[in-house]
Amino acid sequence: MPRWEPNARMRLVEAALELFEERGYDDTSVTQIAERAGLTKTTFFRQFADKREVLSAGQEEHSVLLAEQIAAVPAPTTPLRAVEAALVALASTFPPDRRAFAARVQTVTVSHDELQERSGLKYAGYVTAMRTALAARDVPDMTAAVAADLGLLAFRTAFTRWTESDAGPTLEDLVREALGEIVAASSSLDARTNWRPDHQD
């Protein structure tokens, strides 16, 4: 048996997605995914720990990329702009021709608690990667936490918008746009609080 199958990973992801769409996540087995991809179960388990992992492919690389980008921005960059640069770099790894595929993954994910949980853990990993990389640049912990959190909100908002239309702006542009809206919303939170300076809890 060959130790390496060409495109095994991508073939398994595509097969899993098809089966989840056709039969549902719960009624799909690893054996069926491997069969559909024309590969063995052993090959499957060389690529993924279990069925839930299939649609979270690339997570580790994404977190590394985010951390590296934040480490690489010029010194005077603000935490928010460092996060933006990192997320735009991540966005650029999603080419326009993956939009339809990403939309299918999104649809399957939201319909299964287990996949949603896995996806939540992936995003928590992004936040930790960004937060740690910011802290390594001497950004105060709470500032790093807020920048990473709002950055993730921007990325998820942008990703949803990206998968909801067949054409339109790139994911990079949508990330910049969403982050702009979030910054505006977060200063309006402040403004509305200040607008009532007599407010007491």
Next chain:
Amino acid sequence: MPRWEPNARMRLVEAALELFEERGYDDTSVTQIAERAGLTKTTFFRQFADKREVLSAGQEEHSVLLAEQIAAVPAPTTPLRAVEAALVALASTFPPDRRAFAARVQTVTVSHDELQERSGLKYAGYVTAMRTALAARDVPDMTAAVAADLGLLAFRTAFTRWTESDAGPTLEDLVREALGEIVAASSSLDARTNWRPDHQD
């Protein structure tokens, strides 16, 4: 067999926590949890869908409480203060004598991916509840999203601080304190951006 066991839920949670601590999460079965609690497996499954659910008890009630609190604040309250009121109300359901227990749950949770995922889904549920309740009060969607996200960050920060010390401030006070720090951090993100008005991506 009685359809209702006194304190069944709490006894099962306590038994599960003990076993997770003693044997690890993976090596603990539902049967063992039920046995330790002096109850049957059937009683277990009347209370929880599976092993992972045991430590997330109360999640549904918590989300309902958050939504109700946000619906109930006086009309002129800002989104941020509505979120604060809701989270302080949630915090007040954790009395000081649950601190040690909460700390044990926290320790077990962070050491298991599956429990962490479950916990992530719980928190995502809190965010959705707050976001939806704010939207129902005509708060713009992105403002609602930011308020709910920063609110959750405050609650999680406060909860960690609460479980890390044996005495000290109540969870309510820690929530208020953390939210204050987060608001300060988030306006410092803005300030630092404005400080470099020539910044271009």
